[in-house]
Amino acid sequence: MNITEVRVKLTEAKKNRLQAFCSITIDNDFVVRDLKIIEGYKGAFVAMPSRKLADKCPKCNSKNHLRSRFCNDCGAKLNDKRALGESGDESKGKFKLYADTAHPINSKCRDEIEQKVLAAYKEESEKAKQPGYKPPAMEVPDLDFDEDNTNS
Ligand SMILES: [Zn+2]
Structure with missing residues (x-):
């Protein structure tokens, strides 16, 4: 290249x-x-x-950034630990809020x-x-x- x-x-x-x-x-x-x-x-x-x-609001299905604490569309309160995945444990390293759209392999x-x-x-x-x-x-x-x- x-x-x-x-x-x-x-x-x-x-x-x-x-x-x-x-x-x-x-x-x-x-x-x-x-x-x-x-x-x-x-x-x-x-x-x-x-x-x-992003993920989908459980109430209205709108997409929200994983950081959002409230749905942009319907205002429902979102689980603010959802970006942490199953463990819900922040100490288990950095959770992913971004994905590269182009990158070297x-x-x-x-x-x-x-x-x-x-x-x-x-x-x-x-x-x-x-x-x-x-x-x-x-x-x-x-x-x-x-x-x-x-x-x-
Ligand atoms: Zn919503």
């Missing part, structure tokens, strides 16, 4: 752990958007595009993506320090980001 282009759009909020949105082009042919660069405890890392997991590929994306991020960050910096035109998803979307 060849990553032929990386685009980086830095986020405005410097205090946020979300540093940038990225897109990568593979073999000049295929684009994956909405990768994120997140400042972690051990430095920046790349998060794959993901979607929020081996560490070689993951490393390659991470290296290229982080290099492009560094470059863009340097450029951003120059006067008259113009951020690249790039569509970014709605800022619907939770701090806990950090699966590394």
Whole structure:
């Protein structure tokens, strides 16, 4: 696999752990958007595009994010431990609120993506320090980001 282009759009909020949105082009042919660069405890890392997991309200069958405590549609109180699964035990590690929509299936590929994306991020960050910096035109998803979307 060849990553032929990386685009980086830095986020405005410097205090946020979300540093940038990225897109990568593979073999000049295929684009994956909405990768994120997140400042972690051990430095920046790349998060794959993901979607929020949802489940259905037992009363009205509407879909709600696993974090929701009340149904968005009918307002019924939802079991706020349901994301924890059977055990209902928060201490049993991180429960899943997100699922990656595109991701590498081996560490070689993951490393390659991470290296290229982080290099492009560094470059863009340097450029951003120059006067008259113009951020690249790039569509970014709605800022619907939770701090806990950090699966590394
Ligand atoms: Zn409902």
